[in-house]
Amino acid sequence: MREIKVYNDLTKQKEVFIPVTPGQIRMYVCGITPYNHTHIGNARPFVTWDVIRRYLQHIGYEVELIQNFTDVDDKIINASNGEHVSWDTIANRYIASYFEVMDTLHVRRADIYPRVSTHIPDIIHMVEVLVEKGFAYVLDHDVYYSVESFPGYGKLSGRSLDDMMAGARIEVDDRKHNPMDFALWKGAKPGEPSWESPWGLGRPGWHIECSTMSNKYLGDTFDFHGGGSDLIFPHHENEIAQSEAYTGKSPMVKYWLHNGFITINQEKMSKSLNNFFLVKDILALYSPDALRFFLISTHYRSPLDFSDERLEETTRSLERLGTGIDNVMFLLDQPGGAGSDESKQLLCDAQKVEEDFEEAMSDDFNTALASAAMFELAKKINIYKDAVVNAGVPVDPSVMAEVKRIFHTMTDVLGILEERWEKIKTDASSKDYENLMEVILKIRQECRSQKQYAIADMIREELTKLDITIEDSPQGARWKK
Numbered sequence: 001m002r003e004i005k006v007y008n009d010l011t012k013q014k015e016v017f018i019p020v021t022p023g024q025i026r027m028y029v030c031g032i033t034p035y036n037h038t039h040i041g042n043a044r045p046f047v048t049w050d051v052i053r054r055y056l057q058h059i060g061y062e063v064e065l066i067q068n069f070t071d072v073d074d075k076i077i078n079a080s081n082g083e084h085v086s087w088d089t090i091a092n093r094y095i096a097s098y099f100e101v102m103d104t105l106h107v108r109r110a111d112i113y114p115r116v117s118t119h120i121p122d123i124i125h126m127v128e129v130l131v132e133k134g135f136a137y138v139l140d141h142d143v144y145y146s147v148e149s150f151p152g153y154g155k156l157s158g159r160s161l162d163d164m165m166a167g168a169r170i171e172v173d174d175r176k177h178n179p180m181d182f183a184l185w186k187g188a189k190p191g192e193p194s195w196e197s198p199w200g201l202g203r204p205g206w207h208i209e210c211s212t213m214s215n216k217y218l219g220d221t222f223d224f225h226g227g228g229s230d231l232i233f234p235h236h237e238n239e240i241a242q243s244e245a246y247t248g249k250s251p252m253v254k255y256w257l258h259n260g261f262i263t264i265n266q267e268k269m270s271k272s273l274n275n276f277f278l279v280k281d282i283l284a285l286y287s288p289d290a291l292r293f294f295l296i297s298t299h300y301r302s303p304l305d306f307s308d309e310r311l312e313e314t315t316r317s318l319e320r321l322g323t324g325i326d327n328v329m330f331l332l333d334q335p336g337g338a339g340s341d342e343s344k345q346l347l348c349d350a351q352k353v354e355e356d357f358e359e360a361m362s363d364d365f366n367t368a369l370a371s372a373a374m375f376e377l378a379k380k381i382n383i384y385k386d387a388v389v390n391a392g393v394p395v396d397p398s399v400m401a402e403v404k405r406i407f408h409t410m411t412d413v414l415g416i417l418e419e420r421w422e423k424i425k426t427d428a429s430s431k432d433y434e435n436l437m438e439v440i441l442k443i444r445q446e447c448r449s450q451k452q453y454a455i456a457d458m459i460r461e462e463l464t465k466l467d468i469t470i471e472d473s474p475q476g477a478r479w480k481k
Contacts, residue, residue, distance in 0.1 A: 002059045004362045009256040024062045027224035028214040031067045034094035035075040039276045041262045048259050048300045050107045054413050055361045066217045067110040101279040104288045106415045114213040120195045123204045123212045127184045135245040139175045141187025141200040147180045150241040157233040184208045207238035225253040260303040289416045290315045296367040324378030325420045327385045337394020346384045347399045353377040354406045374410045389473045441477045
């Protein structure tokens with residue numbers, strides 16, 4: 001199996017990936033808090049991890065992906081109170097909205113989507129164990145985790161407790177042993193959802209849910225944990241403290257990967273600045289492929305600046321790749337002939353591009369470099385097509401079949417342009433469709449031979465409106481959808 005290198009935020013260096021279990025990969029990605037429609041900042045980690053998962057499966061790994069929904073949270077409660085509906089009405093509404101836009105962006109479903117509300121007994125059990133082991137303490141109906149009880153606290157964020165206290169927004173509670181201690185269980189308040197527990201009616205704190213659910217489905221140590229960079233502290237730092245204290249085993253996760261922020265004009269996107277954009281609104285203006293390709297256009301760890309100009313540029317770039325796909329299918333439809341120097345060169349170029357693509361993806365999932373390789377292949381295909389159409393070079397069917405495999409594999413790993421492949425397969429390859437187009441081209445050619453150029457041009461223009469392009473060459477007219 002191909003060697004992969006990943007940048008591990010726990011060790012702050014790039015490492016060769018070694019799975020916990022040979023041939024298998026278990027990963028956990030922090031999901032959304034469903035209190036509003038999904039915004040573009042939410043979308044980036046899920047598209048990123050979808051590409052990572054696709055690539056790992058492509059090179060032969062069996063991958064299990066768990067992604068939670070935080071369906072019990074202050075923001076959901078506030079939204080439900082504001083609308084005078086139940087908290088689960090809000091959560092269910094926006095979970096459905098999440099699936100709608102993620103399906104549109106071709107994000108494949110996780111294996112399991114656990115919810116906080118359906119794992120309350122598991123959460124209570126973990127909190128009980130942490131109290132029994134001395135890592136947590138009870139204050140009235142609340143339970144807090146004692147950060148000073150866990151010697152490794154701060155190893156993910158790389159900061160000391162003093163640094164964290166200076167830079168963090170700390171929940172004010174004079175009862176806590178240390179201001180940095182965080183809630184595992186919160187006593188019930190009027191108007192909030194609550195469940196019975198050994199400490200009375202209440203609900204879980206934020207951080208305990210992911211420790212509970214990742215341990216339940218992936219075990220004491222698993223391969224990857226992902227999320228946005230903003231989750232490194234405190235959420236993921238607290239997950240490590242809870243999980244490793246609970247199991248007595250380290251590490252909880254071998255490789256921590258975090259994607260960079262999305263910025264708007266170089267400023268971090270946030271609701272407080274009112275500069276965030278909902279995915280559904282962007283998809284009203286741009287294609288799902290354009291948005292998805294934009295989200296992976298830079299390395300996942302780098303910041304990504306959002307703008308209409310960038311999306312328009314991405315749309316134009318995708319059309320270049322789409323033309324490459326059209327040309328592959330056009331060439332596959334041509335009569336086969338003997339091998340040629342041009343065919344040999346195309347095969348050599350395609351094989352090199354495939355290796356470049358694999359190298360880029362195996363080096364910390366560098367989608368930017370992988371995409372560059374894909375554009376290079378589209379360019380080589382265009383050159384070969386010109387040689388076939390304008391110089392009469394015979395098409396080598398075996399070469400084109402291999403080129404198609406390579407090109408289609410790359411687009412599939414990145415999760416783009418599948419409709420382009422399907423559209424060609426279902427439309428342009430229809431025999432009736434082809435026969436009709438041949439009749440139209442013969443009529444147009446007859447018009448040209450009789451110097452009825454206005455009619456010939458009208459036929460071309462009308463076909464253009466149907467997204468059908470006519471290409472005239474010394475060997476005759478050809479068409480493409």
